[in-house]
Amino acid sequence: MAFDYFLRPMRGEDVPGVERLTAEGFYDLDLRTHSGGSPEPRMRSEVKAGNWRGRMQHLLHHDPGGCWVAEDGTGLIGVAVALKRDLTWILASYAVRPGLQGRGVGKQLLDASLDYGSGCLRGMIASSSDPKAVRRYLLAGFTMHPTMSLTGHIRRDLLPVVERVRDGSTSDIDLMNSVDRRVRDCAHGADHELLATMYRLVVVDRSTGSGYAYIEAGGGPYLLAATNRRTATELLWETLAASSPDEPCEIGHLSPVNEWAVHVGIVARLDLRTSGYLGLRGMKPPLPYLPSPHFL
Numbered sequence: 001m002a003f004d005y006f007l008r009p010m011r012g013e014d015v016p017g018v019e020r021l022t023a024e025g026f027y028d029l030d031l032r033t034h035s036g037g038s039p040e041p042r043m044r045s046e047v048k049a050g051n052w053r054g055r056m057q058h059l060l061h062h063d064p065g066g067c068w069v070a071e072d073g074t075g076l077i078g079v080a081v082a083l084k085r086d087l088t089w090i091l092a093s094y095a096v097r098p099g100l101q102g103r104g105v106g107k108q109l110l111d112a113s114l115d116y117g118s119g120c121l122r123g124m125i126a127s128s129s130d131p132k133a134v135r136r137y138l139l140a141g142f143t144m145h146p147t148m149s150l151t152g153h154i155r156r157d158l159l160p161v162v163e164r165v166r167d168g169s170t171s172d173i174d175l176m177n178s179v180d181r182r183v184r185d186c187a188h189g190a191d192h193e194l195l196a197t198m199y200r201l202v203v204v205d206r207s208t209g210s211g212y213a214y215i216e217a218g219g220g221p222y223l224l225a226a227t228n229r230r231t232a233t234e235l236l237w238e239t240l241a242a243s244s245p246d247e248p249c250e251i252g253h254l255s256p257v258n259e260w261a262v263h264v265g266i267v268a269r270l271d272l273r274t275s276g277y278l279g280l281r282g283m284k285p286p287l288p289y290l291p292s293p294h295f296l
């Protein structure tokens with residue numbers, strides 16, 4: 001049955017509504033895909049919720065043309081947020097209110113955000129496993145690479161000593177942009193300025209290899225890139241060492257080419273599962289690289 005709604009550019013005052021909408025969309029997806037009882041609603045710590053809002057405001061500031069919402073008489077019913085860095089288009093957020101999905105709202109939102117990327121040579125999406133999302137991305141010309149996740153509590157007695165890693169700062173942004181370009185043909189640019197204020201940053205800068213990792217509030221990587229596997233492995237261990245023994249740690253969106261990270265997870269006795277896809281257009285899965293879900 002047809003229903004009335006319209007698309008419009010997202011505004012700053014939409015951010016709290018978009019936050020609720022995406023939380024509902026993903027909780028509903030968890031309910032549909034979870035086997036064995038109801039999943040827990042995804043609880044975000046105050047720090048993580050603050051980071052989510054900060055990221056959204058940053059994208060609205062730098063990529064207003066990529067941020068779209070759908071609205072009907074009841075309020076916001078959908079969102080798509082995309083960014084462009086160098087010549088790469090990246091999808092940061094995409095959800096339609098449960099109950100209104102599968103009726104074409106998502107297609108219109110994705111088309112609007114893809115228009116923003118016209119002229120881009122490459123595209124990246126950290127995709128959920130929702131068949132509706134996967135159908136949309138395939139029809140938009142993305143190749144869907146199945147990904148894995150590693151979760152669990154880090155056993156402190158298994159952590160190796162890591163020596164070459166140091167704490168980083170905004171003075172490392174040039175270094176990080178050059179690692180990005182080497183690994184995925186596209187710098188994070190302005191995103192590093194934001195991420196360096198939100199996450200602890202660790203860096204390796206040696207003639208034998210360079211790289212960086214942002215560390216999640218509870219430990220584990222938010223984003224990691226390096227020029228070789230040895231450097232990436234050391235950075236990953238450093239992010240795991242930052243986890244607390246009581247909080248589970250997660251490494252998500254692992255593409256199969258990043259076996260070095262699977263190996264670290266197995267040594268650390270984390271649980272390996274399949275989870276979602278890395279959607280790519282015009283590029284191969286980057287290596288060694290653990291993408292951020294929002295800035296990839």
Ligand SMILES: CC(C)(COP(=O)(O)OP(=O)(O)OC[C@H]1O[C@@H](n2cnc3c(N)ncnc32)[C@H](O)[C@@H]1OP(=O)(O)O)[C@@H](O)C(=O)NCCC(=O)NCCS
Binds near residue numbers: 101102132
């Ligand atoms: C992904 C999402 C944003 C798409 O929005 P939407 O409004 O549902 O999308 P559309 O209705 O435009 O397109 C869905 C497509 O899947 C099809 N579809 C519907 N139910 C389906 C099912 N169970 N399995 C496979 N395809 C299905 C629809 O027919 C449509 O294809 P068509 O246009 O070729 O007919 C929305 O479903 C959602 O919020 N999902 C949960 C959150 C999520 O996973 N977000 C993606 C993050 S990467």
